Amino acid sequence: MSRYAMLVIGSGPSGRRAAVQSAKLGKSVLVVDKGRRLGGVSVHTGTIPSKTLRETVLNLSGWRERGFYGRGYRVKQDIAVGDLIQRLQKTLDHEVEVLQHQFMRNAVKHQRAAASFLSANSVALLADSGERSEVEFDHALISVGTKPHRPATIPFDRKRVFDSDEMLELERLPRTLTVIGGGVIGVEYATIFSALDVPVTLVEPRQSILDFVDREIIDDFIHQLRDRGMVMRFGSGVREVLSKPDHAEVILADGRVIRSEMVLYAAGRSGNVEGLGLEAIGVEADVRGRIKVDPHTLQTSVPNIYAAGDIIGFPSLASTSMEQGRVAACHAFGVPLPPAPETFPYGIYAVPEISTVGQSEEEVRASGIAYECGVARFRETSRGHIMGVDSGFLKLIFSLETRRLLGAHIVGEGATELIHIGQAVINLQGTVDFFVENTFNYPTLAEAYKIAGLDAWNRMGYAALRAAE
Ligand SMILES: Cc1cc2nc3c(=O)[nH]c(=O)nc-3n(C[C@H](O)[C@H](O)[C@H](O)COP(=O)(O)OP(=O)(O)OC[C@H]3O[C@@H](n4cnc5c(N)ncnc54)[C@H](O)[C@@H]3O)c2cc1C
Numbered sequence: 221m222s223r224y225a226m227l228v229i230g231s232g233p234s235g236r237r238a239a240v241q242s243a244k245l246g247k248s249v250l251v252v253d254k255g256r257r258l259g260g261v262s263v264h265t266g267t268i269p270s271k272t273l274r275e276t277v278l279n280l281s282g283w284r285e286r287g288f289y290g291r292g293y294r295v296k297q298d299i300a301v302g303d304l305i306q307r308l309q310k311t312l313d314h315e316v317e318v319l320q321h322q323f324m325r326n327a328v329k330h331q332r333a334a335a336s337f338l339s340a341n342s343v344a345l346l347a348d349s350g351e352r353s354e355v356e357f358d359h360a361l362i363s364v365g366t367k368p369h370r371p372a373t374i375p376f377d378r379k380r381v382f383d384s385d386e387m388l389e390l391e392r393l394p395r396t397l398t399v400i401g402g403g404v405i406g407v408e409y410a411t412i413f414s415a416l417d418v419p420v421t422l423v424e425p426r427q428s429i430l431d432f433v434d435r436e437i438i439d440d441f442i443h444q445l446r447d448r449g450m451v452m453r454f455g456s457g458v459r460e461v462l463s464k465p466d467h468a469e470v471i472l473a474d475g476r477v478i479r480s481e482m483v484l485y486a487a488g489r490s491g492n493v494e495g496l497g498l499e500a501i502g503v504e505a506d507v508r509g510r511i512k513v514d515p516h517t518l519q520t521s522v523p524n525i526y527a528a529g530d531i532i533g534f535p536s537l538a539s540t541s542m543e544q545g546r547v548a549a550c551h552a553f554g555v556p557l558p559p560a561p562e563t564f565p566y567g568i569y570a571v572p573e574i575s576t577v578g579q580s581e582e583e584v585r586a587s588g589i590a591y592e593c594g595v596a597r598f599r600e601t602s603r604g605h606i607m608g609v610d611s612g613f614l615k616l617i618f619s620l621e622t623r624r625l626l627g628a629h630i631v632g633e634g635a636t637e638l639i640h641i642g643q644a645v646i647n648l649q650g651t652v653d654f655f656v657e658n659t660f661n662y663p664t665l666a667e668a669y670k671i672a673g674l675d676a677w678n679r680m681g682y683a684a685l686r687a688a689e
């Protein structure tokens with residue numbers, strides 16, 4: 221029977237990073253994934269496909285040029301599903317190729333099979349052909365990810381009612397779309413289809429959406445969506461979803477009925493724990509199939525078995541999953557790790573983009589810290605003018621006492637890239653002075669940091685700053 225220093229179950233972002241990190245430390249590694257191709261949810265049904273779809277939609281629709289040429293502007297008239305899928309396929313093929321090459325260069329072995337624990341040092345591997353084998357390991361990483369939550373009461377049929385995986389297999393674009401669930405997935409898809417001028421209704425049982433983001437950013441975001449005709453139904457749950465021959469109906473708990481050609485149900489995800497044989501190692505999962513780990517080491521209750529990525533729950537991002545995989549592998553092989561930075565950025569690839577790092581204004585206020593905000597509107601930057609950007613803004617929050625940057629929040633073009641300046645300043649404990657004293661390239665959208673820093677500095681008052689020194 222073969223034996224490996226590290227067995228990785230699942231080849232998504234956390235598994236991939238753990239595998240390469242282990243190999244870099246000179247360890248023997250086997251990655252098993254039951255999927256047809258390497259890459260996990262991130263490459264095949266999640267991050268990369270949805271972001272490629274978004275990019276294609278923005279390019280073909282001429283979205284970024286509409287600020288100049290008006291809302292009727294289109295690069296391509298009559299955009300069809302084929303136009304979107306073509307680019308998707310090329311991007312996914314490229315991602316898989318890069319991953320396979322990375323594994324090859326680092327002598328990481330991989331095998332297509334479903335893994336199931338037999339003990340704390342062995343798994344059974346079941347291939348599609350029905351062939352069964354067994355493998356032993358010193359350490360294992362459970363990085364099996366999640367799948368869309370599909371309640372039995374929702375009539376998923378790939379014709380009228382879809383989950384987020386199935387949205388990538390649409391045969392044609394919907395004439396009208398209802399999206400159930402105002403989480404990140406629901407909001408991203410709702411706004412992507414809305415950018416294609418598909419009339420979209422977004423349903424969310426809570427009173428608002430994305431409540432982990434600074435309120436001012438979300439208020440502006442919602443205003444932009446309503447302004448372009450998206451309908452939002454907040455504050456009422458879904459009583460029933462019906463798939464009819466020529467349309468779908470979503471009946472809300474308050475009695476309202478929403479008719480549309482298609483429905484996307486995007487109300488959360490659940491962990492892939494079935495068949496994993498967790499009982500053989502005495503590890504338990506919660507009702508949503510999530511596994512508990514030590515947040516610093518990523519060990520499960522069995523010390524040589526780690527878990528990382530979406531299977532351990534929040535924040536369930538490809539970005540954080542990768543880092544968790546690396547940390548797990550380092551811990552397994554005794555590489556000392558400094559404490560993780562306090563903050564990480566969150567990028568929401570809606571149209572428009574949102575990105576956020578550090579504390580929201582609501583969190584700062586609740587913590588009782590005296591603070592001041594600085595704001596820069598993209599339309600007030602020269603780069604914004606040049607690009608025809610007529611919306612979006614950056615908000616920075618500073619402590620009045622220490623002058624340190626506590627949070628950076630952006631809605632608008634380039635938000636997910638621009639946020640890293642805020643992330644660096646927060647994690648390096650920078651203050652408002654960084655923005656005031658440094659010169660930024662001009663004309664850039666990044667200059668918004670300078671403008672927001674100056675705005676805060678003006679409000680904070682020269683006298684207060686001197687007093688704090
Ligand atoms: C629509 C969508 C958009 C997203 N967009 C973003 C984004 O823009 N940015 C971002 O940071 N994150 C995004 N995410 C989240 C991101 O995709 C996940 O956080 C990430 O994929 C989780 O990685 P993971 O390591 O848990 O593994 P996953 O990518 O979930 O992969 C798990 C793998 O394990 C395999 N597996 C499962 N069970 C077994 C078994 N028993 N044996 C063998 N193999 C098994 C599966 O086949 C799969 O290949 C998005 C998610 C979705 C759904």
Ligand SMILES: NC(=O)c1ccc[n+]([C@@H]2O[C@H](COP(=O)([O-])OP(=O)(O)OC[C@H]3O[C@@H](n4cnc5c(N)ncnc54)[C@H](O)[C@@H]3O)[C@@H](O)[C@H]2O)c1
Binds near residue numbers: 404425566
């Ligand atoms: N850009 C990104 O980083 C990105 C993009 C997509 C997904 N993701 C990750 O994927 C994970 C899953 O995303 P998600 O949006 O599916 O889940 P989620 O849990 O973030 O959001 C689900 C939403 O559906 C609502 N909801 C729950 N039950 C409902 C019901 N019965 N009817 C109607 N609405 C209901 C919830 O109130 C919530 O707003 C997230 O944790 C996210 O981090 C990240």
